[in-house]
Amino acid sequence: YMMFASGKLPITNWREVVxxxxxxxxxxxxxxxxxxxxxxxxxxxxxxxxxxxxxxxAGSALVAPPLLSGDVHLSISSPAVFQAHIxxxxxxxxxxxxxxxxxxxxxxxxxSGFPDLDDIRLNxxxxxxxxxxxxxxxxxxxSVQFAARLPEVIEQHRKLFGIDPxxxxxxxxxxxxxxxxxxxxxxxxxANFQPQ
Numbered sequence: 001y002m003m004f005a006s007g008k009l010p011i012t013n014w015r016e017v018v019x020x021x022x023x024x025x026x027x028x029x030x031x032x033x034x035x036x037x038x039x040x041x042x043x044x045x046x047x048x049x050x051x052x053x054x055x056x057x058a059g060s061a062l063v064a065p066p067l068l069s070g071d072v073h074l075s076i077s078s079p080a081v082f083q084a085h086i087x088x089x090x091x092x093x094x095x096x097x098x099x100x101x102x103x104x105x106x107x108x109x110x111x112s113g114f115p116d117l118d119d120i121r122l123n124x125x126x127x128x129x130x131x132x133x134x135x136x137x138x139x140x141x142x143s144v145q146f147a148a149r150l151p152e153v154i155e156q157h158r159k160l161f162g163i164d165p166x167x168x169x170x171x172x173x174x175x176x177x178x179x180x181x182x183x184x185x186x187x188x189x190x191a192n193f194q195p196q
Contacts, residue, residue: 001037001097001122002079003109007090008070014094014112017074021050028052031063031075039187040076040117046190047114067091078122079103080161097121101164119183122161125173141170 003014011017021028032038032054045052055072057063060081066072067082068090079100085091093103095112097120109117126144128137147153148167157165168176 001040001076001120002082002100002103002106003094003096004067004075004077004082005092005094006067006070006073007085007092009073009092011094012092013107017094018048018050021045021048021052026051026053028074029066029072030054031057031066031072033057033060033063033075033077036120036184036187037076039184039191040120041074043117043187043190044114064091078161079163080159102158116183116186119179120187121176121180122163123176123180125177137170145169 005011005017009017009020011020017028028050030038030041030052032041033056038054041052041054052074055066057075060075060077063072063075063077064082064085067075068085074094079093079096079102082091082093083102086093093106095107095109096103097109097117099108100106109115126140128140145167148165154164157163
């Protein structure tokens with residue numbers, strides 16, 4: 001995922017966002033397109049000791065106009081959503097959760113001071129029933145890994161999601177899910193969510 005800022009906000013990196021938010025208490029607006037992104041923003045605001053207002057939107061495309069106008073200052077989304085605006089400089093990318101294939105020089109969340117966020121990625125998984133024979137799981141995994149290396153699949157992933165497909169093994173996928181669940185758990189705890 002990527003943290004975006006309105007081109008109207010006078011900042012170039014996350015540290016400057018925090019400074020602006022502290023200097024303008026109560027004025028920072030966050031365009032939220034998913035509850036999980038609110039958890040991320042909550043953790044970021046606690047770490048930076050600033051306040052913000054979360055404004056819900058039904059999708060990333062709907063938050064683009066207020067980002068462009070400056071009515072919304074920040075939002076989190078898939079990198080592909082705002083590529084044209086990034087190219088025009090009207091929306092600024094601030095950091096990504098993990099290294100971006102299409103913006104490889106952009107700071108990661110970890111490099112911006114939030115390493116736990118690098119475990120929260122835009123991941124897609126193939127799932128099978130728990131009792132699926134190992135040879136079938138292996139065959140599916142090999143097929144997915146093969147497909148992930150095809151140029152046309154890579155191109156479509158970059159267009160649709162702003163990422164390169166990986167096509168990992170079941171073991172790698174399991175470890176990724178465990179890391180991501182741990183990261184989400186930390187965000188929920190920081191927001192004082194209680195297990196139910």
